[in-house]
Each structure stands twice: as C-alpha cells, then as structure tokens.
Amino acid sequence: MSETQSIRWPRNDYSRVPNSVYHDPDLYELEQRRIFEGPVWMYLGLDAEIPNPGDFRTAWLGTNPVVYNRDAEGTVHAFVNLCAHRGAIVRRELCGNAQDHVCVYHQWCYDPTGALVGVPFARGIAGKGGVSKEFRREDHALRKLRVENFRGILFASFSDETVPLTEYLGPVITAHLTRLMHGKVRIIGYQRQKMRGNWKAYAENTRDQYHGSLLHKFLGTFFTKTTTLGGLHMDPRHRHSLVYSTPAKTFDAPLATKADLVHNVDSFADERVLRFIPEFGADYEYGNAICSLFPNAVFQQIRNNLATRQIRPKGTDSLELLWTIFGFEDDDEELRKHRLMQMNLGGPAGFVASEDGEAIELVHKATKDRRDTVSLLEMGGTGPLTEFAPTRMNELALRGFWSYYSELMGTEPPNAIR
Numbered sequence: 001m002s003e004t005q006s007i008r009w010p011r012n013d014y015s016r017v018p019n020s021v022y023h024d025p026d027l028y029e030l031e032q033r034r035i036f037e038g039p040v041w042m043y044l045g046l047d048a049e050i051p052n053p054g055d056f057r058t059a060w061l062g063t064n065p066v067v068y069n070r071d072a073e074g075t076v077h078a079f080v081n082l083c084a085h086r087g088a089i090v091r092r093e094l095c096g097n098a099q100d101h102v103c104v105y106h107q108w109c110y111d112p113t114g115a116l117v118g119v120p121f122a123r124g125i126a127g128k129g130g131v132s133k134e135f136r137r138e139d140h141a142l143r144k145l146r147v148e149n150f151r152g153i154l155f156a157s158f159s160d161e162t163v164p165l166t167e168y169l170g171p172v173i174t175a176h177l178t179r180l181m182h183g184k185v186r187i188i189g190y191q192r193q194k195m196r197g198n199w200k201a202y203a204e205n206t207r208d209q210y211h212g213s214l215l216h217k218f219l220g221t222f223f224t225k226t227t228t229l230g231g232l233h234m235d236p237r238h239r240h241s242l243v244y245s246t247p248a249k250t251f252d253a254p255l256a257t258k259a260d261l262v263h264n265v266d267s268f269a270d271e272r273v274l275r276f277i278p279e280f281g282a283d284y285e286y287g288n289a290i291c292s293l294f295p296n297a298v299f300q301q302i303r304n305n306l307a308t309r310q311i312r313p314k315g316t317d318s319l320e321l322l323w324t325i326f327g328f329e330d331d332d333e334e335l336r337k338h339r340l341m342q343m344n345l346g347g348p349a350g351f352v353a354s355e356d357g358e359a360i361e362l363v364h365k366a367t368k369d370r371r372d373t374v375s376l377l378e379m380g381g382t383g384p385l386t387e388f389a390p391t392r393m394n395e396l397a398l399r400g401f402w403s404y405y406s407e408l409m410g411t412e413p414p415n416a417i418r
Contacts (some may be wrong), residue, residue: 007406009413010374014402015382020371022198022364027409028316034408035295036062036313037158041168043297043310044068044078044147044154046324048185054097054112059322060312061156061296066145067091067101068154071112076149078156079114079142090142114142150174151181153308169293170235172387176242176291179280180301183328188340191323193348197360199296199313200405202321205356206292206309207241207397210379215359218351230392238385238400238418239294244286245392273342273351276303277335292397294404302352304335305342317364323347384417 007027010016021027036042042061045068049057056069058081065081067090083090083103090103090110100117101110109118116137124130145156148165155165166174195202205211209230230245276287291299298309306327312320323346327339346353367373380394385403389396406412 007409007411009406009411009416011382012413012415013382013384013417014399014406015377017375017377017402018371019367019373019375022201023316023368023371025316028313030409031313032062032064034410035405036064038408039157039159039161039163040295040408041148041155041157041162041165041293042295043293043308044145044156045310046185046187046308046326047076047149047152047154048187048326049095049324050076052097054099055095056091056098056101056112057095058091058093059310060320061145061158062313064158065089066156067114068147068156069098069101069112072099076147076154077113078145078147078154079110080145082142083108084116084140084142110142114144116140116142151177152185153177153181169240170237172233172242173235173240173291173293176233176289177299180289180291180299180306182280183330185326186329186331186336187324188327188336189325189343191321191325191343191347193321193323193357194314195319195321195357195360196317197319197357197364198316199311199319200401201360201364202311202319202356203292203295203401204398205360206290206298207243207401208395209243209245209392209397210395211359215355216352218345228392232389232392232394232397234385234387234397234400236387237404238387238397239404240292241397241400242289242291243392243397244289246287272338273344274303275338277338279304279335292401294401300346302345303342304339305345306339307343307346317368 007021008018010018045057045059050068050070053070053072053074056067059066059068066078067081068076068078070076081090083105085103085106085108088103088105090101107120108116111117119131119137121129122131145158148155150165162168209232228245233242234240286301287303289301296311300307300309308324310322312322314320325339325343327336345351348354348357377395377398380389380396385396385400403416403418406416407418
C-alpha cells in the first residue's frame with residue numbers, strides 16, 4: 001500500500017474524519033516531511049523575544065529542534081539545532097546571548113547564520129590525523145530555514161516553494177494580526193503545557209466554536225453564552241481561521257446592547273478577570289478572538305489577555321504547547337498586571353483552557369483502540385466550505401483544516417471539496 005493511501009475519507013467534504021488519523025505512526029512520520037518540512041509558513045516566535053544582537057531562543061517545528069537568533073547587523077536567522085558532525089543538540093538552553101554556537105560533544109562551532117566556522121584539530125596534530133582532504137566547512141552548515149517577519153511575528157519555512165507570507169495568511173488574517181499587534185511588543189510571561197493527545201486534535205479544538213460555552217462552564221457563565229453573537233472567518237484556501245464572539249458587557253462600557261447577551265457578571269465576587277480595557281480602537285467588536293494558523297500556531301485575545309500558542313507534536317500520543325504572553329511597551333503598569341491576571345483564563349490550570357486538555361485526552365484514549373470509528377463534523381452544514389459564517393454553531397474551520405491537510409499529505413478523496 002502506498003504511504004498516501006492510509007486515509008480513507010468517508011465523504012469528500014471532510015464532514016466525517018476517520019479516527020485512525022490521530023493514531024497512525026506512519027502517518028505521523030509522513031506529516032513531518034509533507035507538512036512541517038513542506039510548503040507552509042510556521043510560527044517560529046516573536047521578534048521581541050530576541051531584541052539584541054546575539055540573542056537566541058530554541059524551539060520545535062514539528063520534530064525539528066531549531067534555533068532562531070539575531071546577528072550583529074540585526075538580521076534574524078533560523079536553523080536546525082542538530083550538529084552536522086554527529087547530530088547532537090547544539091543549543092541546549094531555552095534562550096541566551098552568544099556570538100556563536102558550539103556543540104558540547106566535539107566543539108564544532110557555528111555562526112549566527114548556521115555556517116560552520118570552526119572544527120577543532122581539523123589539521124590533526126603534528127601533521128597526523130585531521131579531516132579528509134575533501135572536507136569543506138561550507139558543505140556542513142546547519143540546515144537553514146527561510147524567515148519572515150510580519151508585525152513582529154516571526155515565521156519560518158523549510159521550503160523554497162512556499163507562497164509569499166501575506167498570500168499564505170490571506171487578507172482577513174493579515175488584517176486581524178495587524179490590528180492585534182498594534183504596538184511594540186513586550187514579553188510578559190511564558191507557560192508550557194503537555195497534553196496526552198494528537199497535535200491535530202488540538203489544532204481542531206482551537207478552530208471549534210461549538211464546544212466553547214458547553215465545555216467551558218466558566219466561559220459560558222461569565223463571558224459568552226451560547227447565544228452570544230459571533231462567527232467565523234477563514235482565508236480563501238481555508239487553512240487558517242478566526243473564530244470570535246462579541247462581548248455582552250464590560251466593566252467600562254457596553255460593547256453590545258442586545259438584552260439576551262447580558263451575563264451573570266453582577267454576581268461574580270471578583271469581576272477583575274472579566275474586565276475589558278479598550279485598546280483596539282473605536283471599531284473593535286471582538287470580546288474573544290482565537291486565530292488559528294496552519295499548522296502550528298494560535299493567537300489569542302481574550303479580553304485584554306494576549307498570547308501566542310505554539311503547537312509542538314511529540315509523537316502520535318503527545319503534544320506540547322508553548323504559551324507566550326505579551327503586551328506592549330506603552331502599556332501602563334495597571335494594564336500589564338491586568339494582562340497577566342487574565343492569563344488565569346488560559347494555560348494548563350486556567351479557568352477556561354484546562355478543560356481542553358481533558359477533552360482531548362478523553363477522545364484520544366477512547367479512539368486509540370477503535371480506529372475504525374469516525375468523528376462527525378456537520379455543525380454549520382455539509383458540502384462546500386465558505387470563508388465566513390455568521391454563527392458560532394459551526395465546525396467549518398475544522399473541515400477547512402482537514403481539506404488543506406489532505407492536499408499537503410496527498411490524501412484527498414476523489415472530487416475533494418476545498
């Protein structure tokens with residue numbers, strides 16, 4: 001059987017998802033080549049995380065460990081964090097500042113571009129030993145990635161065939177990220193979280209509005225009812241999604257006036273976690289906006305809490321999330337503390353986000369030995385995908401994810417709907 005024949009889609013509109021896709025180890029290995037090393041732009045980090053020459057951070061893009069750093073001229077470079085000699089991790093720290101990168105094993109040295117600049121005893125000792133006559137340092141650079149910066153967000157790609165970044169994101173997503181990243185970014189915190197599930201299940205979860213007020217009781221009680229106004233936007237290829245809700249009431253001014261949107265906020269003992277401090281301009285209408293970018297990123301705005309989430313696959317049964325919490329340099333101290341306090345909504349123990357990991361694990365455990373079963377995605381209808389839905393009761397963005405996933409993987413069904 002061909003490696004691209006392992007998925008059998010029951011329907012060509014992706015309204016039925018075979019649960020085997022979350023558990024197949026061969027499929028997982030293929031994803032690393034065709035998606036994470038394929039013609040996509042992946043979220044790498046924020047430019048503000050490496051503000052000075054020599055600053056570096058380590059990350060994971062799929063199963064590839066990577067370093068991104070800033071050289072003496074201010075240019076950002078990224079490369080695979082595996083020594084060209086024996087494959088050891090070169091940079092073992094999460095972050096730091098250095099003019100070069102030296103592998104601990106045999107001290108091979110690389111510059112900020114990933115070029116090999118030093119090999120100990122390359123000429124041997126007293127004319128004996130050393131590298132072969134054919135050895136050329138320029139042939140053994142670390143594998144480099146393309147890097148683009150959009151509004152302070154760093155994206156990377158392994159492929160020369162990836163379309164321009166703004167084309168990849170699409171006009172709706174670029175407009176949203178432009179509004180979201182409205183100032184000079186200031187990093188204010190990190191969280192890391194592990195889940196016992198498949199990375200694709202989490203990518204689905206962040207696109208899924210249907211569960212929001214049902215699974216998350218805190219959210220449904222104090223933030224958004226099931227009837228709260230909201231909807232969905234996608235890029236033209238349906239790779240990415242922006243799911244949003246409009247707030248019913250804040251503690252500064254109303255942002256919506258429909259009577260059926262009023263929440264139980266007056267009975268909440270400490271309303272600070274719900275407070276919204278206007279910062280996005282007079283035309284701002286989103287109380288919560290979750291922007292999911294294929295394949296590995298989420299940009300969240302929940303009231304004034306701003307964060308990125310980088311999805312890191314760790315096998316078929318595990319994933320890691322890196323949450324980067326940020327604000328802006330011109331935030332006053334009150335707003336900075338408010339953003340941090342509202343992070344209690346997210347993360348592994350958050351008032352809202354904690355249930356996502358539990359739900360993903362429940363599904364993963366139950367379907368692991370029942371790979372012949374399917375998941376049903378019919379909320380919002382079946383058939384052709386649309387770029388906009390004026391309702392929160394839809395699963396269109398999940399079907400869009402699977403549509404683009406299947407195109408990259410070479411597993412589209414006959415007459416596939418894109």
